[in-house]
Amino acid sequence: MLAHIARRIGHFHGHQISSAILRRMRASLKTINPISLQDFSQPNPSWSPEMRKFYDHYNAQCDTDTETYENKTGPWRKLPSYNRSIKHATGGIYISKLIQAKARLFTRSVNEQGATFEYVAFFNKEEKICICLFQPGHLLEGAPGHVHGGAIATMIDTVTGTLAGYLSGPSVTANLNINYRSPVPLGSVVIIHCALDRIEGRKTFITCKVTSTDESKVYTEATVLFVSIKLGSLFG
Ligand SMILES: CCCCCCCCCCCC(=O)SCCNC(=O)CCNC(=O)[C@H](O)C(C)(C)COP(=O)(O)OP(=O)(O)OC[C@H]1O[C@@H](n2cnc3c(N)ncnc32)[C@H](O)[C@@H]1OP(=O)(O)O
Numbered sequence: 001m002l003a004h005i006a007r008r009i010g011h012f013h014g015h016q017i018s019s020a021i022l023r024r025m026r027a028s029l030k031t032i033n034p035i036s037l038q039d040f041s042q043p044n045p046s047w048s049p050e051m052r053k054f055y056d057h058y059n060a061q062c063d064t065d066t067e068t069y070e071n072k073t074g075p076w077r078k079l080p081s082y083n084r085s086i087k088h089a090t091g092g093i094y095i096s097k098l099i100q101a102k103a104r105l106f107t108r109s110v111n112e113q114g115a116t117f118e119y120v121a122f123f124n125k126e127e128k129i130c131i132c133l134f135q136p137g138h139l140l141e142g143a144p145g146h147v148h149g150g151a152i153a154t155m156i157d158t159v160t161g162t163l164a165g166y167l168s169g170p171s172v173t174a175n176l177n178i179n180y181r182s183p184v185p186l187g188s189v190v191i192i193h194c195a196l197d198r199i200e201g202r203k204t205f206i207t208c209k210v211t212s213t214d215e216s217k218v219y220t221e222a223t224v225l226f227v228s229i230k231l232g233s234l235f236g
Pocket residue numbers: 013084085086157158159161162171172173174175201202203225227229
């Protein structure tokens with residue numbers, strides 16, 4: 001666990017971060033609470049047998065043991081998912097300390113297991129792709145019995161953004177273009193497939209497709225543009 005924390009402090013999505021930002025983050029580490037380092041993408045009782053089956057399938061093909069962080073062989077890396085983008089970083093971006101203390105990553109802001117965004121993502125560095133198993137919960141309803149389009153957009157933004165971050169460093173979404181092909185049933189399990197299209201200077205173009213687990217049904221297709229930024233610009 002400690003090695004994992006150290007890796008998270010020195011890197012953002014695998015990219016080295018500047019020493020000034022690092023100093024601020026280290027200073028704020030004094031307040032670290034081990035409980036708050038919970039990885040929310042670990043299996044929990046709300047996961048359906050199908051979600052668990054596909055998690056086991058990809059987890060078995062990972063390059064790092066999820067529990068011990070020891071190396072093994074496999075093309076995938078399971079990405080941990082915390083409830084803050086960059087934990088404990090301080091700076092001028094928050095209106096008040098109260099907001100800073102209460103801020104949570106949107107997809108991890110509801111504590112009730114299974115109610116909203118249950119997901120786990122895996123990254124394949126060699127192929128520059130990311131897949132995410134997503135089980136949308138009952139609080140994400142849009143059309144009756146189906147998932148709200150904004151919730152689907154949120155997950156597409158999150159997973160493509162994660163891939164862009166790993167490939168190009170700190171980036172923000174500049175353009176998100178979505179075609180909704182078929183409604184996603186609440187409580188089902190879908191796979192969000194993301195792939196690098198191209199990188200042009202600061203611009204990273206990612207394509208995305210949401211499908212059923214057997215990939216026979218396409219629910220959603222998207223293209224997303226991320227623009228890389230200096231991490232310091234987020235900290236004032
Ligand atoms: C482990 C933790 C996991 C945590 C995992 C969590 C992942 C969550 C991911 C969520 C990500 C978000 O939602 S981020 C939040 C939503 N997004 C935002 O708030 C971004 C707001 N927009 C901005 O800040 C800005 O507009 C930028 C940074 C995008 C661009 O501003 P800039 O830095 O001044 O750069 P600028 O010169 O304008 O643009 C650079 C190049 O991009 C092009 N460009 C810029 N915007 C666009 C656009 N909308 N459509 C087409 N092209 C564009 C320009 O033409 C230019 O191309 P050329 O001339 O070079 O060819």
